[in-house]
Each structure stands twice: as C-alpha cells, then as structure tokens.
Amino acid sequence: MKRRLLSLVMATGLLVSLITGCGKTEASSEKKVTIVFGDQVANVEESSKYLWDVAQEFMKKNPDITIEFQGSDHEDYISKLKMATQSDSLPDVFWIEPSMLSEFSENGYIYDLTEDAKVRGIMDRFQDGMLDVNMVDGKLYGFPSEVMLPCYYYNKEIFKKYNLEVPKTWDEFLEVCKVLSAEGVTPIAKGALSNWSVWNWQNIFVRYGFFNDIDDILNGEKSFNNDNFIHAYEKIKELSDAGAYAENVKTIDYYQAIEVFLAGNAAMLDSGNFACRDIENSEIANEVGCFSYPLIENGVTDEMTRIGTFNGPYAVSSKAASDEAKKEAIFKFFEFYYSEEGAQIVANTNMLPTSKFSGTVDAEKNPVFAQIVDLYNEEGWSNQFQPYGYMATNVADTWADSMWGVALGNYTPEEAAEKVEQEIRY
The missing domain is CATH 3.40.190.10 (Periplasmic binding protein-like II)
Incomplete structure (x- = not known):
C-alpha cells in the first residue's frame, strides 16, 4: 500500500513538474523578442562596427532580445526599402535617407518617436538642434546613426x-x-x-x-x-x-x-x-x-x-511599434545606444558618438x-x-x-x- 501511495505521489509530482516546466518554457518563449534591423551597408560587422559592437553588448545584457541585422549596399538597400513599403515588410528598425522621412511619415510607414523619446530621456542625450533634420512637422521620426x-x-x-x-x-x-x-x-x-x-x-x-x-x-x-x-x-x-x-x-x-x-x-x-x-x-x-x-x-x-552633423537616421516601422513587446525592446536598445556606456563603445571603434560624450580617448593608442x-x-x-x-x-x-x-x-x-x-x- 505504501509503495502504491509513494508511486502515486511521485507520478503526481512528475506530472505537476512537467506541466509547470512546460508553462515556464512557453512563458519564456513569449518574452523572447527579435528586432530586425536594416542598415545601408553589406556587412554591418565590418562597415558599421560601432553599431555592431553596441548591439552585441546590449544582447549580452538583455538575453531575451535578439538583434538581427539585414544589410546591403546603399543603392540596393534603398531600392529594397521602397519595395518593402508595398508589401508591409519593412524592417523593425532601419536606416533611412533624411529626404525620405517626410514621405514615409505621411504614408504612416514610420512611428512618431517624440513622446517615447522624451519620457525615456533619450531626447536629452543630444545637443540642442542636432535632431532638427529628423523632424517632420515638429515630430521626431528618426534617431541619429553616426556623426x-x-x-x-x-x-x-x-x-x-x-x-x-x-x-x-x-x-x-x-x-x-x-x-x-x-x-x-x-x-x-x-x-x-x-x-x-x-x-x-x-x-x-x-x-x-x-x-x-x-x-x-x-x-x-x-x-x-x-x-x-x-x-x-x-x-x-x-x-x-x-x-x-x-x-x-x-x-x-x-x-x-x-x-x-x-x-x-x-x-x-x-x-x-x-x-x-x-x-x-x-x-x-x-x-x-x-x-x-x-x-x-x-x-x-x-x-x-x-x-x-548626423548621417541618415534610424527609423522605427509603425508595424513594429504596434507590437508593445517589440516596441519596448526597441526603445530599450536606443536607451542603451545613446547612454554614456553606449557612447564609449562607439568611441572605442574610433567613431564619434552621436550622443553627448564625456568619456575617454587614449591619444597614445588612437x-x-x-x-x-x-x-x-x-x-x-x-x-x-x-x-x-x-x-x-x-x-x-x-x-x-x-x-x-x-x-x-x-x-x-x-x-x-x-x-x-x-x-x-x-
């Protein structure tokens, strides 16, 4: 009788464990977010090393977020970007020509970053007037990519x-x-x-x-x-x-x-x-x-x-911003990218940080x-x-x-x- 009772308890425990385990796996899976990031270079790791290095460090600190880069040479990239608007398949975040911001914002392709950037303190990370070129009718539609x-x-x-x-x-x-x-x-x-x-x-x-x-x-x-x-x-x-x-x-x-x-x-x-x-x-x-x-x-x-000044900005697709989990992950990345820590990582690749920078540069080494x-x-x-x-x-x-x-x-x-x-x- 004791053996049967013990077996029943063990079986019940195993079942509970399996159910609980499955629940945890499913919940964990739901928290995973992938940000598809488009850039106007064929090899992001080599040609946009500053962006690549910041992204790698960010993913180490945030293992639940993956940044997947999609890059191609400038002319091909712009062509693909325009085609993507027709099929509603824009990357979640993407580099864009400043001259394209007006068209993309008017057609609802990109998200108005203004309020989120203010609330999260991202706007304060730049010198006065340096975001003006990324504005359309007083609204911010892009974060700076590089100086x-x-x-x-x-x-x-x-x-x-x-x-x-x-x-x-x-x-x-x-x-x-x-x-x-x-x-x-x-x-x-x-x-x-x-x-x-x-x-x-x-x-x-x-x-x-x-x-x-x-x-x-x-x-x-x-x-x-x-x-x-x-x-x-x-x-x-x-x-x-x-x-x-x-x-x-x-x-x-x-x-x-x-x-x-x-x-x-x-x-x-x-x-x-x-x-x-x-x-x-x-x-x-x-x-x-x-x-x-x-x-x-x-x-x-x-x-x-x-x-x-800044080169072309990074825009966020309206489709990506409509997904709350993805939107949160995207802004979390930008908060890190324009932080002092992010700026120092950029400087370590011999690129001028786009945000305010009070870090150090080794003049003997660089x-x-x-x-x-x-x-x-x-x-x-x-x-x-x-x-x-x-x-x-x-x-x-x-x-x-x-x-x-x-x-x-x-x-x-x-x-x-x-x-x-x-x-x-x-």
Whole structure:
C-alpha cells in the first residue's frame, strides 16, 4: 500500500513538474523578442562596427532580445526599402535617407518617436538642434546613426619635407596644392569611380549658402543654376587647376584613394572621421594629422560653417511599434545606444558618438581619432547637416556627378549647375 501511495505521489509530482516546466518554457518563449534591423551597408560587422559592437553588448545584457541585422549596399538597400513599403515588410528598425522621412511619415510607414523619446530621456542625450533634420512637422521620426565630419587628413612628414603649414584659408590651401604638384607629389588622394565621395566639396556649397536657398530651389521658387552655386563650382575647378589630384583620379575609387594615401603617395586624403579606423590601423598612423575645410573669405555664410552633423537616421516601422513587446525592446536598445556606456563603445571603434560624450580617448593608442575628437569639439564652428542627404537620391547623385564633371573638366560650372536644375525639374 505504501509503495502504491509513494508511486502515486511521485507520478503526481512528475506530472505537476512537467506541466509547470512546460508553462515556464512557453512563458519564456513569449518574452523572447527579435528586432530586425536594416542598415545601408553589406556587412554591418565590418562597415558599421560601432553599431555592431553596441548591439552585441546590449544582447549580452538583455538575453531575451535578439538583434538581427539585414544589410546591403546603399543603392540596393534603398531600392529594397521602397519595395518593402508595398508589401508591409519593412524592417523593425532601419536606416533611412533624411529626404525620405517626410514621405514615409505621411504614408504612416514610420512611428512618431517624440513622446517615447522624451519620457525615456533619450531626447536629452543630444545637443540642442542636432535632431532638427529628423523632424517632420515638429515630430521626431528618426534617431541619429553616426556623426558625419568631413575633413582632410594630411601626412605630417610630407608637409615637413616641403616646409608646408596646415592651410587655414582657401588661398593657402591652393598654394599648398600648387607647391606639392610642382614637386611631383600628389596633393590630394581622391577617386572619381566613387561619385559619392564629395564630402569636402559639399562644404564649399554650404559656405555659398546651400541651406539658405535649397528649400526654395526644390519647391521651384529659385533655380539651382544661380550665381552662388556657380561660384562653388568655380572653387572646385580652382583645385583641379592647382593640380590637386593625380592623373589617375578618373580610374580609381575612394577605397583605392585611401590606399594611395596610406602608402605615402599623396600628401592629403579627402575624407572624414569615417576613415579614421583605417588610418589608425596603418603604419603611418603617428604621422597623420587632420584639419577642417579651409575658410572661404568671400562665401555667403559665416566662414566657420562646416558639415559636422548626423548621417541618415534610424527609423522605427509603425508595424513594429504596434507590437508593445517589440516596441519596448526597441526603445530599450536606443536607451542603451545613446547612454554614456553606449557612447564609449562607439568611441572605442574610433567613431564619434552621436550622443553627448564625456568619456575617454587614449591619444597614445588612437592618435588620429584623438585629433578627430578635438577637431569636432573645436570652438567657433557652426555645424550643418550634409547637403547630399537633404535631397532626393536621384538629385543628389546628379549633383555629385556634376561636381566630378567640373573637377575632371567635363562641364563648365554653368553646365554643371544647369544639369542639377534639370534633374530637379524632371
């Protein structure tokens, strides 16, 4: 009798245990959340390492949340993004061109982040005005992805050899290029096969009032073919006339231009903070300095105006935000991403954090990045958004082509400006 009773108790206990165990497994399963994250690079781990590293640390701290990246090259990515709107299959979180925010918000594809960002304190993590470009009708539709700070890197040894100082003004910049070219040294490494590598040329347009007129131009009230923009194109031509670029500039791309600079075959590299990691990992890291675009005395805006702001934002799909568990996980990630800890992880990859950063940079270990941080924090500069991301992709690409056309002698400044004007009206 005792044996039968004991067996019954054990069987009952086993049954309860199984039921309880199944219940726990099911509940645990329900808490698991996967965030599908779209990015405009083919390999997120390599090309967006700052994002990848933050995500890995976040998942360690939050094992119930998985971040699954979906990346592809920019042009293919934008095409897929537009197609996804038709099938209601947008990623939960995704990188987007600033120029697309208005269309996506009006059609209800993306979620209004404003109130959640305020309540969670995310809005307080950024400097005043730095989120403006991600606003549509006063509502926030995107969080910043990365800082875009175009600059020139220069080889200190080459500058020293030819007794050159870092140029502060446009005339000094042209003179440096002329001296180097006369000595048989390529002044600036640049590659025309990457038509989008026009960061510092955009700075010229910013100095000539790009943001003063671009809204009226896009609305048809003014023309892109105007005196100020023609002057900007003329500055690009002045650089070419000064022998700034190598003869093979037409046949190499941006990544090959980096290799030319790192091999010591060019005195300067036209790039930005995003090239810092490649330079830090090179043999000439300790020989490299950086400077912002030289001052243009006869521009339209303040002389100390430069591109120094966020790249395209991260948006949240309305569909993902309608799932409370997923929405909570997404905002939990963004809280971490823009925290001091997240900012330090970003800085550890030699990228400028998008949020306020009071962490540390090891100048001995990362000499170039330390200079980039100093350059970004340099007082007196008025930072502007990157113009390229302000326009529709087809217009921006035509604009980039037009700048290269002037640099390579294929267009006059007037022809280049008219080419963009026609693309806007097309």
